[in-house]
Amino acid sequence: MSSPTRFKKTSLIALAVAMVLIIVGIVVNLLPIPDNSMWRVLFGVSTLNFTLRATIPLALGAMAGILCERTGIINIGIEGMMLAGAFAGFVAKVATNDWPLMASLLVGVAAALVAGAAMGYIHALFSIKFKMDQIISGTFLILLAGGLTSYLFNPDSVAEGKFSPIAIPLLSKIPVIGDIFFNNPPITYAAFIIVIALHIGLFHTKWGLRSRAAGEHPRAADTVGINVNFYRYLNTTLGGMVAGLAGGFLVLEAVGQFQEGMTAGRGFISLAAMIFGNWMPFGALGAATLFGYTQGVQNALLLAGVVNIPRHFISMLPYLVTIIAVAGFVGRVRPPAAEGKVYETEGSSE
Amino acid sequence: MGHFSLRRLFRSLLIPVLAVLTALVVGAIIMWLAGDNPIAAYKGLFQGAFGSARGWATTIRKWSPLLLTGLSVAVAFQAGLFNIGASGQFMMGTIFSVWVGINFADMPAIIHVPLAISAGILGGLLWGSIPGILKVTTGAHEVITTIMLNYIAALFAGWTVYAGGSQGQKPGPLWDPAAKAISQTPPVVESARIPFIFGPPYRVHWGIALAIITIFVMAWLIYKTTIGFELRTVGQNFKASKYAGIRVGWTIILAMMLAGALAGMAGAIETLGVNFKFAPEFGGSVGFDGITVALLGQTNPFGVGLAAFFLASLAAGGAKMQFDSGVSSDIIQVINALLLAFVAAPAIIRYIYRIRKSPEEKETTPKISWGGG
Numbered sequence: 132m133s134s135p136t137r138f139k140k141t142s143l144i145a146l147a148v149a150m151v152l153i154i155v156g157i158v159v160n161l162l163p164i165p166d167n168s169m170w171r172v173l174f175g176v177s178t179l180n181f182t183l184r185a186t187i188p189l190a191l192g193a194m195a196g197i198l199c200e201r202t203g204i205i206n207i208g209i210e211g212m213m214l215a216g217a218f219a220g221f222v223a224k225v226a227t228n229d230w231p232l233m234a235s236l237l238v239g240v241a242a243a244l245v246a247g248a249a250m251g252y253i254h255a256l257f258s259i260k261f262k263m264d265q266i267i268s269g270t271f272l273i274l275l276a277g278g279l280t281s282y283l284f285n286p287d288s289v290a291e292g293k294f295s296p297i298a299i300p301l302l303s304k305i306p307v308i309g310d311i312f313f314n315n316p317p318i319t320y321a322a323f324i325i326v327i328a329l330h331i332g333l334f335h336t337k338w339g340l341r342s343r344a345a346g347e348h349p350r351a352a353d354t355v356g357i358n359v360n361f362y363r364y365l366n367t368t369l370g371g372m373v374a375g376l377a378g379g380f381l382v383l384e385a386v387g388q389f390q391e392g393m394t395a396g397r398g399f400i401s402l403a404a405m406i407f408g409n410w411m412p413f414g415a416l417g418a419a420t421l422f423g424y425t426q427g428v429q430n431a432l433l434l435a436g437v438v439n440i441p442r443h444f445i446s447m448l449p450y451l452v453t454i455i456a457v458a459g460f461v462g463r464v465r466p467p468a469a470e471g472k473v474y475e476t477e478g479s480s481e
Numbered sequence: 482m483g484h485f486s487l488r489r490l491f492r493s494l495l496i497p498v499l500a501v502l503t504a505l506v507v508g509a510i511i512m513w514l515a516g517d518n519p520i521a522a523y524k525g526l527f528q529g530a531f532g533s534a535r536g537w538a539t540t541i542r543k544w545s546p547l548l549l550t551g552l553s554v555a556v557a558f559q560a561g562l563f564n565i566g567a568s569g570q571f572m573m574g575t576i577f578s579v580w581v582g583i584n585f586a587d588m589p590a591i592i593h594v595p596l597a598i599s600a601g602i603l604g605g606l607l608w609g610s611i612p613g614i615l616k617v618t619t620g621a622h623e624v625i626t627t628i629m630l631n632y633i634a635a636l637f638a639g640w641t642v643y644a645g646g647s648q649g650q651k652p653g654p655l656w657d658p659a660a661k662a663i664s665q666t667p668p669v670v671e672s673a674r675i676p677f678i679f680g681p682p683y684r685v686h687w688g689i690a691l692a693i694i695t696i697f698v699m700a701w702l703i704y705k706t707t708i709g710f711e712l713r714t715v716g717q718n719f720k721a722s723k724y725a726g727i728r729v730g731w732t733i734i735l736a737m738m739l740a741g742a743l744a745g746m747a748g749a750i751e752t753l754g755v756n757f758k759f760a761p762e763f764g765g766s767v768g769f770d771g772i773t774v775a776l777l778g779q780t781n782p783f784g785v786g787l788a789a790f791f792l793a794s795l796a797a798g799g800a801k802m803q804f805d806s807g808v809s810s811d812i813i814q815v816i817n818a819l820l821l822a823f824v825a826a827p828a829i830i831r832y833i834y835r836i837r838k839s840p841e842e843k844e845t846t847p848k849i850s851w852g853g854g
């Protein structure tokens with residue numbers, strides 16, 4: 132666990148991709164390029180805004196994955212946690228429609244967090260106490276969330292209002308960068324704070340050291356007195372909360388309403404972002420940006436009315452890029468060593 | 482398989498049966514909490530599935546796709562692989578078979594039907610081979626690649642029947658111009674339709690016989706052939722099978738091709754025996770249900786057959802349940818999910834009913850590798 136493992140190559144590649152995107156975006160938007168040029172379509176402010184909006188749930192989902200997997204719990208159920216968060220946020224928002232907007236939205240966020248945490252706790256309980264295969268437990272969460280939200284969803288209910296952008300003084304006045312980064316609704320800012328906090332937490336605190344020890348070498352961690360399963364329960368539940376927030380973002384900040392199956396594979400793409408980013412918060416953020424960009428470009432191309440490529444093929448972009456990224460990089464990344472393995476203290480096994 | 486003993490049979494059925502009961506009870510509690518009447522719901526469900534000849538017919542009609550996607554997931558599990566991609570493979574099977582089914586109108590049925598089914602099998606097989614090849618050559622985990630391929634297959638299928646757009650977007654190659662603005666294929670020609678065992682209103686077709694034969698074929702393949710032995714060995718002990726000289730890479734690709742072929746066959750049978758055309762909304766949850774079926778059937782082909790019958794009865798009764806009791810048939814998806822949890826973690830059932838784990842009992846849930854493992 133020496134410091135070079137902190138930024139391994141693939142996470143740097145993912146970060147570099149994000150950086151290139153931002154720099155090209157700035158250059159394109161500052162040069163007098165005509166509006167109908169392909170450069171404008173691919174790198175215009177609106178495309179980059181789309182990109183950011185698509186990136187946030189992916190980045191949050193990836194952070195949820197990192198939280199769980201760093202302690203050794205595989206989490207393919209992010210999709211289900213997100214959907215549960217989205218639905219809970221929606222229900223709470225609808226129930227408080229006549230409250231002041233901000234209070235009602237915050238209740239929605241709280242509900243999304245609680246629902247996500249509950250899903251995370253169930254995942255931990257099944258994986259640790261009942262020794263369910265963790266991949267199957269994740270599948271269960273996806274199916275449960277899909278079924279329950281469809282069953283309980285009342286299509287007549289309408290959430291009134293969503294989070295509006297808050298411009299950060301001074302910073303939002305910077306050309307291009309200000310438009311993209313510093314004039315956003317609150318969950319977007321929160322997502323960036325979570326990425327930074329997770330990086331600091333994982334690599335510079337006692338909690339992070341213990342969490343990683345539980346995921347890399349639980350026996351050794353146990354020997355020095357770390358309660359492995361406590362950290363696994365804690366981080367999986369926290370991960371669920373973060374995934375729930377991603378769902379809350381979709382309902383309370385991006386779309387404003389709930390739709391059945393609205394996560395549309397975002398949970399899985401964030402899983403790919405986590406792998407591509409090598410289980411590093413910033414690496415995963417970079418990868419999430421790349422995937423988010425494919426969605427941004429998809430939207431931009433559709434809006435620009437590019438009709439010679441059928442829209443179905445344009446919509447395949449994010450999924451194709453995910454496969455390519457996972458196929459191209461998975462051999463070069465290293466998951467936490469004890470991932471997916473049940474940990475039993477000596478003598479506690481049946 | 483060992484010698485037959487009644488006690489062992491009882492033990493192997495105990496957990497699945499208790500899992501089914503528990504899932505139904507928890508489902509009832511959820512309905513009650515949501516303000517629905519679970520007793521009325523289950524009454525409608527049962528009557529819908531078994532209360533009439535038509536109910537039975539619907540159950541049997543829904544049996545074959547669940548059975549085949551269940552076998553698809555089960556055969557992958559046998560090799561230690563998790564095929565979440567059955568719905569994409571189903572979709573590709575549908576597209577391939579519908580293409581053969583709407584063309585070649587002059588062909589005699591005796592050739593046309595098998596040809597269209599084979600095309601579906603081929604479509605699923607090819608789509609299933611992609612995650613297998615990617616896993617062997619690059620190490621990309623099949624869980625992520627199969628899910629991404631599901632979305633891509635759905636978009637691809639949607640494009641083939643796309644009706645075109647008002648701004649000059651070209652329609653897809655399989656779109657039926659007679660359907661005007663509706664995105665769907667022309668009807669499958671008469672000679673490519675799977676014949677009925679019982680005609681309308683029952684609409685039970687011979688595809689179910691094909692599905693039941695497939696159970697026996699898969700059981701033979703898995704338990705009686707070298708390929709099956711290699712498949713199971715790779716699934717049980719990846720490293721040892723390598724040292725034993727098994728071509729692990731090839732076995733993994735083969736398992737995924739088999740899984741894809743079975744799901745593709747399900748798509749073909751649905752298209753040629755039930756729907757007689759393709760539209761983008763066809764397919765539904767059949768791929769994910771295959772996971773529940775495979776686990777409830779403990780990845781044994783005969784168990785899968787039974788499990789698929791149970792899930793088919795739930796699916797068949799859903800419409801009548803919703804009509805009679807007003808309970809949304811979406812609750813069946815919840816019951817399926819609970820069922821998956823209880824069969825995948827027998828420890829939960831043992832915990833609830835305080836059943837001791839018997840020493841000769843072996844772990845029935847598959848082990849799936851992740852990352853480098």
